[in-house]
Amino acid sequence: MPEIPGVEGLSQGQRLDVSVLNQAYPGILAGVEVEDGQVVLVTGSGKRFVYDDGRTKTAREALDDPDMEDMLAQTYEPGPLREDPPAGHHPGRRRVTAFFQEVYGHDAGEVSAACRPVRFLDRTVLFNAKNGAADALERVSARLAGLVARDPVLRQVLYPVVGTFCWRTIAGTKRLSMHSLAIAVDVNPGRNPYWRHHRRPSDMLARRRDFPKEVVEAFEAEGFIWGGKWVEYDVMHFEYRPELLIKFRETR
Structure with a gap:
């Protein structure tokens, strides 16, 4: 895939992140x-996203107001879960929402128009047809x-x-939830815990490991991340975030 114009003067890490985004979201x-010393990513529609806003952020600020560098900073590691995530580790929860709206739709009407029915397990669901x-x-299904x-x-899972x-x-x-953009799916919420609804059990690592690894691998193989790998566990949740899987591969 051709490089994005303007990357020549970037650092190695910046070029990697731009390449990862270009691979995951082709054509965006x-x-x-470089504007006032800041690297700015420009979309085809003219929308501008600061790569690194230069602020030192608390964990909450990095969630509530991340820049593009923040969004890609934490490593999502596919494969078996070896241990509970450390405090503050939730790769994929830092989202520059406006960027994803550029990709999938800016409001409910645009997203709805971009959706198509997908037969997934026991039902037909609406999922965003943009960006694959x-x-x-469907491939996960x-x-x-x-x-x-x-x-x-x-089936019980x-x-x-x-x-x-x-x-x-x-x-x-x-x-904004990524369900708003129709790029996330939840499976059996009655069985698979979500941190806001369940007081953290002492056996949470066992609960994470109890979720079948072959199911997680099926999603990860097609560009989805699993909320069970976040410290704020969301074991039911899978979200289409190909950039995080691409970055992991590119750095190995």
Whole structure:
């Protein structure tokens, strides 16, 4: 894939992040500019995103008001979960929401128009067709169908499927949920815990490990991250974030 114009003067780390975004969201970035000493990513529509705003942020500030560097700073590691995440580790929860709105739709009407039905496990859900998200979910569904056919017990983990397209903010915040952009799916919320609804059990690592690794691998293979790898665990939640999987591969 050709480099984005303007990356020549960037540091190695900055060039890597721009390359990762260009691979994950082809056609979105049109160029890179330096403005008052700040690196700015420019989209095809002319929207401008500061790569590094230069602020020293608390953990809360990095969640509530991240720049593009913050968004890509924490490593999402695919594969088996070895231990509970350390405090503040939640790769993928730092989101520059306006960037994703450039990709998937700026409001509920735009997102709705971009959605198409996808047959996923026991039901048909709406998922965003832009940037290959719906296609990726279909491939996950095919992988999971094979797993469930071989091991019907997995139905207890995955069914019912809920929460694909729903325009809303994240509970307790003013941040837009990625379900609003129809790029996330939740599986069996009654079984799979979410930190706001469950007091953290002492056996949380065991609860994370209890979630079948082959299911997580099926999602990760198609560009989805799993909320079970966040310290604020969201074991039911999978979100289409190909940039994080690409960056992991590019740095190994």
